Amino acid sequence: MVSVIFYILAAITLGTGILTVLSKNPVHSAVYMIICFFSISGHFLLLNAMFLAVVNVVVYAGAIMVLLLFTLMLMNLSEQHEPKKKVLSRVAATVSACLMGIVLLATLLKSTPVIENYKAEGLDYQSVSIIGQTLLDEYLIPFEFASILLITAMIGAVLISKKEKKA
Incomplete structure (x- = not known):
């Protein structure tokens, strides 16, 4: 039964991921991405990673997609006056x-799982405290860089979408 659910979720994830990239309408693409995030949360639930499933729904499907849709609406992409890319x-x-x-791919191949360390210490590696401690100890700088990148992207989107004053 679990394998059937996995294959259904995998098909939904791959299908909506492909539709996200191939869709011509940016709003439809964002909706496909939301469905993809929900199916990824289903994968987390199959792995008994309840915290990651909830965080994926709240952060990605909720906050990030609202920001993305707001940015798309702000940029007014429905107009067809943009020149063709070179x-x-x-x-x-x-x-x-x-x-x-x-x-x-190189990062994935060179990485080593740290689950064995937590199992040897007898810690629950899925607990919120362990995830928070790891995030704020070992991955603090990439976490801060990601926040700076998101803020910069939003400022860039607002500057791009501003109407120029005609003289």
């Missing part, structure tokens, strides 16, 4: 995406 910018975007994929 070939050089498309090639640069493809190369940077491939490089990011290589970096992520």
